[in-house]
Amino acid sequence: MQARSGRSVTSKVLALLDAFGPTEPALTLSELARRAGLPLPTAHRRVAELVAWGALERGDDARYRVGLRLWEVGSLAPRGLGLRELALPVMEDLYEVTHENVQLAVRQGLELVFIERIAGRHAVPVLTRVGGRFALHATGVGLVLLAHAPAEVQEQVLAGPLDRYTELTSTDPKRLRRQLAEVRRVGYAISDRQVTMDALSVAAPIRGPDGVQAAISLVVAYDRADPLALAPLVQAAGRVISRALSGPHGR
Amino acid sequence: MQARSGRSVTSKVLALLDAFGPTEPALTLSELARRAGLPLPTAHRRVAELVAWGALERGDDARYRVGLRLWEVGSLAPRGLGLRELALPVMEDLYEVTHENVQLAVRQGLELVFIERIAGRHAVPVLTRVGGRFALHATGVGLVLLAHAPAEVQEQVLAGPLDRYTELTSTDPKRLRRQLAEVRRVGYAISDRQVTMDALSVAAPIRGPDGVQAAISLVVAYDRADPLALAPLVQAAGRVISRALSGPHGR
DNA sequence: ACCCGCGCTTTCACTGGATGAAAGCCGACC
DNA sequence: GGTCGGCTTTCATCCAGTGAAAGCGCGGGT
Known part of the structure; x- marks a missing residue:
């Protein structure tokens, strides 16, 4: 019945x-x-x-x-391995320069999915898993993806419960809204100890023909972080991947 | 119809x-x-x-x-991303040392599937794709996987048509059978220009609790190849991954 | 050795989700 | 604005799917 x-x-x-x-x-x-x-x-x-x-x-x-x-x-998914193929060389370059964790993620509904990650042996251990999901409102990649998501998605996330991971996680919709506006304005996102108290991440958008398709980030230990110096590097990497995405694979 | x-x-x-x-x-x-x-x-x-x-x-x-x-x-497949997670750090080390293409593959039926690959920017271009398939009788990883496959699988491959990729591809069952015995004896495989005339690959087995689970290889340009020098490196990498595979992930 | 019990596998008569021919719809191109 | 190709929906028919129940097989306890 x-x-x-x-x-x-x-x-x-x-x-x-x-x-x-x-x-x-x-x-x-x-x-x-x-x-x-x-x-x-x-x-x-x-x-x-x-x-x-x-x-x-x-x-x-x-x-x-x-x-x-x-x-x-599954490996045929354009937003899975397809995106990875384009992004990996750039991610490796970014790793060579910084020796920090490099992450690549896309938005799936009201969460993000990690597509690829380069885990620096000497960098802070990252708890996320390739293929794993996470909330949009705390990580660097999440803030970028959320800031450029359709208004309807943003409203749903802002309305829903915003899990708190550390005392710095934005669980106040007003504050989060301001952060998202800032992300759009400057073109990158900094998540300062919003996931764990010992790490910070800097993320930039990857744009395709139809807006922001993915986000790339560096996750670094808080005590040696210089986010403003890293931001241009991450942004540059994002732009290189954006170009590759709009190029040969023009839908 | x-x-x-x-x-x-x-x-x-x-x-x-x-x-x-x-x-x-x-x-x-x-x-x-x-x-x-x-x-x-x-x-x-x-x-x-x-x-x-x-x-x-x-x-x-x-x-x-x-x-x-x-x-x-799909990323939850133990022989997919699971294996990759264990192998990738070792593959990166191997790449650091050699700066050649590093490949990881498993057997699926009568073919092999590439699980991961590090494509050296300055190494010979590899035509295979992560998630792609290939015959077992030509590549280095293929020879390793075939040499340690169940007898029934070997017989089916030896009986079936053996595609020829270059003039050096083993399409004679007798010769292939001898090669497989040699692979088992020495513990590594060399595929000398059997896929393309400008490349050679050296592969070693990755063993789990139930025999050979995967294979790792280096693909190098033929004219600068020193397979006998590379073999120990590849074998060592295979053993390190084997240990990781038998360790925490018992069963 | 024997029994018991817990999962997996198979059976069987019934039923509702799946089917595909045909008709309706929509946008593109002439 | 008419026609064409490809996508979507409808509807009466029916067979693949269903699940209760019985059968099987192995491991653990006595």
């Missing part, structure tokens, strides 16, 4: 894929069924098809994991 | 995903339907669901592309 029937097969398949996450990379059939909200036999049949195709793989421990075939298809 | 009915919905959804490829990253609905072998209305409905979930995205040009959500899920 409730969600029993009236659910498309496709949505069930997608629910099964949704069951996986960074913290749950391997699941038994029962766990999968429970997470996807499906009866066990149903899950069993769908999963069997997904395994046959390669979307999932079954380990020797009888747990299922995301399969390589799905990774392959 | 023939496979009318008797086809599961799941297989249709997967056929739609399969329609995308490196050379066709953006498809119209009709193209998708044709490639997936589906009637147009059927494709339309399935695609609409995939777009709603984020597996596909619809551009302003009315073409569909692989969506970021699918990339996110």
